[in-house]
Amino acid sequence: MNHTAAVLVLLLLVSGGAWAGGFHNEDIGAKRMAMLAVIAKADDATAIYHNPAGLVLSRGTSLYHSQSWFFIDMGMRMYDSKGILHPTSGRELKPSWNVGFIPFLGVATDFGTERWRGGLAVYAPNMYGAAMPEDEPTRYHATKVLFLSSRATASVAFRATRWFSLGANANLVHMYLTAERFMNPLVLQDPDMRFAGAATLAPFDARLRLGGQAWTGSWDAGVLFEPLETLKIGASFVAGARATIRGKARLRYADGARESSSHRTNFVIPFTLKVGINWEFAKDFEIAADYRYYHYQVFQEQRTRLSDPIMGMEEFRDPKDYKNASNWCVGLLYRVIPSLEFMVGYQEDYSPIPDETYTLDNPSRDQRGISLGVRWQPLKRHRFGLAIVRNWFDLVDVQTSRAIPPANAKGHATNFEVGFDYTFWIL
Numbered sequence: 001m002n003h004t005a006a007v008l009v010l011l012l013l014v015s016g017g018a019w020a021g022g023f024h025n026e027d028i029g030a031k032r033m034a035m036l037a038v039i040a041k042a043d044d045a046t047a048i049y050h051n052p053a054g055l056v057l058s059r060g061t062s063l064y065h066s067q068s069w070f071f072i073d074m075g076m077r078m079y080d081s082k083g084i085l086h087p088t089s090g091r092e093l094k095p096s097w098n099v100g101f102i103p104f105l106g107v108a109t110d111f112g113t114e115r116w117r118g119g120l121a122v123y124a125p126n127m128y129g130a131a132m133p134e135d136e137p138t139r140y141h142a143t144k145v146l147f148l149s150s151r152a153t154a155s156v157a158f159r160a161t162r163w164f165s166l167g168a169n170a171n172l173v174h175m176y177l178t179a180e181r182f183m184n185p186l187v188l189q190d191p192d193m194r195f196a197g198a199a200t201l202a203p204f205d206a207r208l209r210l211g212g213q214a215w216t217g218s219w220d221a222g223v224l225f226e227p228l229e230t231l232k233i234g235a236s237f238v239a240g241a242r243a244t245i246r247g248k249a250r251l252r253y254a255d256g257a258r259e260s261s262s263h264r265t266n267f268v269i270p271f272t273l274k275v276g277i278n279w280e281f282a283k284d285f286e287i288a289a290d291y292r293y294y295h296y297q298v299f300q301e302q303r304t305r306l307s308d309p310i311m312g313m314e315e316f317r318d319p320k321d322y323k324n325a326s327n328w329c330v331g332l333l334y335r336v337i338p339s340l341e342f343m344v345g346y347q348e349d350y351s352p353i354p355d356e357t358y359t360l361d362n363p364s365r366d367q368r369g370i371s372l373g374v375r376w377q378p379l380k381r382h383r384f385g386l387a388i389v390r391n392w393f394d395l396v397d398v399q400t401s402r403a404i405p406p407a408n409a410k411g412h413a414t415n416f417e418v419g420f421d422y423t424f425w426i427l
Contacts, residue, residue: 024125024149024272026050026292026327027068028104030385030421034373035331036345037288039276040224040234044423045106048119048155051236051274052167053222055117055157061109066385066421070100070128076411078137078194079399085410086137086195092411093138098130102419117167119155124148137194139182139205140405141359148176153220163227169220175243175267178211183251191405203254212247214267230280240271240295249310262307270295284335289328296322296352319402325352331371339378343387345371355398359407366394367415381425389417 029046032038039051045064047054075092077085087093106121126149132138150173157167183206186193193201222236245265252258276290299322305315329347336342351364373387393413401407 025068025070025100025102026125027070027389027417027419028102028123028125029066030373030375030387030419031343033068033387033389033417033419034343034345034371034375034385035288035333036329036347036371037276037278037290037331039236039274039290040232040278040288041276041286042234044421045108045119045121046104046421047157047167048106048108048121048153048169049104049123049125051222051224051234051276052119052155052169052220053157053165053224053236054234055108055119055155055167056115056159056165056224058108058117059110060425061427062107063424063426064104064106064108064421066102066104066419068100068102068417068419070102071416072098072100072130072413073416074098074411074413076396076409079406079408079410080192080195081406082192083399093132093136096131096133098128100128102127104421115159117157117159119153119157121153121155122150123153124150134182135198140184140187140194141403141407142179142181144178144180146176146178148174150174150176157222163225165224165226167222167224171218171220173216173218173241173243173269174213175216175245176213177245177247178209180207180209182206183208187405194405206251206253209250209252210247210263212245212263212265214243214245216241216243216269218269232278234274234276234278236274238272238274240298241269243267243269249306251310259310260308261310263304264307265302265304268299270298286333286335287330288333289330292327294325294327294352297324299352320357321354322352322357323354325350339376341375343371343373343375347371347391349391355400356402358396358398358401359403365396365413367391369415373419383423385419385421387419389415389419391415391417 027033028049042050042054043057075094102124104123108119110117129146131144132142134143152172153169155169159165184201184204186204218241219239225233245267249263250260273293278286278288280286299320302318302320327349329345331345333341333343347369349367351366353364369389369391371389375385377383396409396411399408
């Protein structure tokens with residue numbers, strides 16, 4: 001067996017998780033999902049995440065909860081070394097299941113003052129799981145992946161003048177990863193063996209399981225300018241952080257033999273810069289635009305250390321070569337009556353992952369999407385929101401993968417999202 005090649009498989013799993021432009025999914029709250037552009041006017045507790053300075057737009061004390069659900073429709077075929085697509089029948093390879101989930105629970109308050117605001121929230125801006133069939137060639141890339149990034153945030157905002165406000169967050173960040181895939185010496189020696197029958201490969205398959213978690217801290221800062229009553233300009237900076245994922249790596253061979261080790265894997269969360277504008281250009285009509293920049297070029301290499309050698313290796317590195325990424329979006333809001341708002345939006349999101357380091361456990365591509373939603377406040381203390389988003393991923397056509405085995409593939413994907421929220425004002 002090619003020991004170096006086999007052990008590099010661990011790195012593909014360590015980098016598991018799904019994101020497009022950024023490490024965290026931005027679709028928190030019905031207004032964000034419906035209008036997409038909210039940085040300049042995040043007017044509920046989700047300002048804690050989108051722009052803490054936006055808390056000044058809220059009054060009283062409110063409890064807030066939102067959920068966002070994501071479902072990907074994805075199909076692909078894989079290239080062999082001769083450029084032939086498999087399965088040769090034209091049948092596509094699809095996940096057995098996949099789902100993403102973003103819960104948010106928060107409270108925002110004005111402390112009974114005109115200038116000060118505060119907030120507390122717990123949420124998971126990235127929670128994604130997927131499984132690929134265990135009897136297809138993709139089992140040598142990934143069979144199961146679950147990645148969870150969650151945060152607990154304390155937020156404060158201050159209106160310094162009528163037209164200028166600022167806010168800041170302190171975050172406790174937790175990351176959790178578990179992933180599985182198969183390894184096979186025949187495939188490691190000749191990647192085209194992935195496409196051989198199960199009778200040939202199954203006696204040599206070994207199941208690799210990897211898991212771990214990490215804790216770290218981070219901070220955010222935001223500003224809000226209101227030069228006119230109808231014009232708002234917001235900006236937020238999300239600080240990057242470094243973390244070390246610690247956990248177990250276990251390998252079980254077909255004959256029952258096992259190898260195990262503890263691992264420590266360095267992980268980088270890039271910093272993010274967000275800017276946005278919101279303009280009420282006519283009575284009850286608002287137009288908004290946001291831009292997000294993700295500094296992913298800091299993620300050039302993944303490094304893992306093992307407490308006990310696996311296949312003779314104690315330390316290994318994997319190139320990532322990520323580039324910087326971005327997202328831009330525009331949105332329109334129409335207030336039919338004071339208690340009822342309709343919103344639509346459009347966005348484009350650009351992935352940081354180059355073809356050379358593309359992997360099936362993180363199949364992020366550039367994407368475009370549209371959104372639609374509503375917020376309704378039937379009673380003074382109750383408001384409900386509902387939104388849907390549809391994203392289309394760029395066609396996957398990777399033929400220069402450096403993964404082992406190569407993740408050269410051709411395919412397509414769309415993403416459907418649905419979200420809802422509820423606000424209850426205590427005071």
